[in-house]
Amino acid sequence: MIVTIDGPAGAGKTSVAKGLAQRLGALFLDTGAMYRAVALAGCRAGIDWQAPSQLADLARSMEFRLDGSRVLLDGQDVTDAIRSSELQPYIRRAADDPEVRRELIRRQRAFAARGDVVTEGRDQGTLVFPEADRKFFLTASPQERARRRFKELQKWGETGTLEQVLEQQQQRDRQDQGRPWGRLTRAADAIEVDTDGLSLEQVVDRLEQWVRKPRPPVDSNEN
Ligand code: DC
Numbered sequence: 001m002i003v004t005i006d007g008p009a010g011a012g013k014t015s016v017a018k019g020l021a022q023r024l025g026a027l028f029l030d031t032g033a034m035y036r037a038v039a040l041a042g043c044r045a046g047i048d049w050q051a052p053s054q055l056a057d058l059a060r061s062m063e064f065r066l067d068g069s070r071v072l073l074d075g076q077d078v079t080d081a082i083r084s085s086e087l088q089p090y091i092r093r094a095a096d097d098p099e100v101r102r103e104l105i106r107r108q109r110a111f112a113a114r115g116d117v118v119t120e121g122r123d124q125g126t127l128v129f130p131e132a133d134r135k136f137f138l139t140a141s142p143q144e145r146a147r148r149r150f151k152e153l154q155k156w157g158e159t160g161t162l163e164q165v166l167e168q169q170q171q172r173d174r175q176d177q178g179r180p181w182g183r184l185t186r187a188a189d190a191i192e193v194d195t196d197g198l199s200l201e202q203v204v205d206r207l208e209q210w211v212r213k214p215r216p217p218v219d220s221n222e223n
Contacts, residue, residue, distance in 0.1 A: 001026065001116040002131075003211055004124035007138035008184060009172050010145030012195050012203065016138060017120035018069070019204040024118065024211065029111055030066065031121035031128075034104045036082035037064050037073045039090035049093060056099035064107070085158060088168075098181050105182075123182035125190050134211050135190035138203070144196050145169060 003026070005017045014030055021028035038059045047054040065072040071079045081087075094100050105128050108119065112129065121128075125135035140148075146166040153160060176184040186192060191210060195203050 001133045001211075002112055002129050003118045003134045003136070003207075004129050004132045004187075004190075005118065005120040005136045005138060005207075006122055006125050006184065006186070006190065007136075008145065008176060009169060010149045011138040011140050012148065012200065013120040013138050015200050016195075016203050016207065017118045019200060020207050020211070021118040023204065023208050024116060026116035026118050027111070027114060028066070029108060029117055029119040030071070031104065031108055031119060031124065033066070033071045033082060034064055034107065035094045035100070036087065036091050037062065037071060037078060038094040038100055038104070039087050040078055040082050041073060042094070043087065043090055049090075052093075052097055052099070055094060055097055056103060059094070059100045059103040080156065083156060085153070085160075085168075092175055095175075095182075096179060101182050122176055122184040125187035126185055127182050130187070133215075135187050136207055136210075137186040137190040137192045138195055139192060140195045142166065142169065142173075 001024075003020065003024070005013050005020075007013050014032070017030070018028050020026075038055065041058045041062050042049070042055050045058060047058065049055075063072075063074045069079070070077055071082060073082075108124075108128050111117065112119065119129065125132055125137070143166070146162060146169050149169065150162045150165045153165065173184075193203065193206060198206075
């Protein structure tokens with residue numbers, strides 16, 4: 001079974017996907033962490049950012065692993081490092097690179113072949129798993145999303161104001177929606193869930209109900 005959760009930054013995808021995977025006894029895949037890890041690998045290797053093939057080579061050679069909530073890059077715990085705001089411009093370079101995307105999509109599909117999976121990102125229901133069993137598109141108002149992100153950044157000890165977070169978020173939304181490959185868009189068959197005013201528990205409850213609901217049989221008279 002493949003369950004996809006797509007949506008803009010700050011809609012709560014990661015926590016929801018993690019919670020849902022736990023309830024279903026499924027694997028959890030954070031595809032944003034993969035793009036972040038490629039960017040970090042590029043910075044650490046000191047690649048020439050004007051020579052994009054170097055980044056794609058790194059994407060192909062890196063060892064990426066999710067161990068519960070921890071993200072491991074070449075065996076090293078980079079859970080916090082991949083969330084640093086200084087990495088943001090490089091994450092964008094990774095996400096905009098078609099060769100990097102091709103490689104990460106290949107890895108995402110290989111991951112899903114290992115068992116039931118709840119995967120979250122921008123293009124999971126549209127491009128990576130168009131045949132997924134259930135697709136969700138999580139949204140929330142820009143203000144609510146920025147508030148969540150701001151709280152998260154404070155937890156990591158980052159400075160900055162809520163207004164700055166909101167501004168950066170608008171910029172990221174434009175980038176995510178404007179990307180020629182794998183851009184953020186809701187799959188036609190995705191269920192849209194507005195998470196404003198809902199607790200994490202309530203959102204996971206709602207998604208779990210949908211996933212467990214029997215799907216209507218396919219109409220056999222169609223042909
Ligand atoms: O969800 P996130 O903030 O961790 O994602 C990090 C970046 O990767 C963000 O710029 C969007 C991009 N991304 C993507 O292009 N495709 C995905 N499937 C997941 C994330």
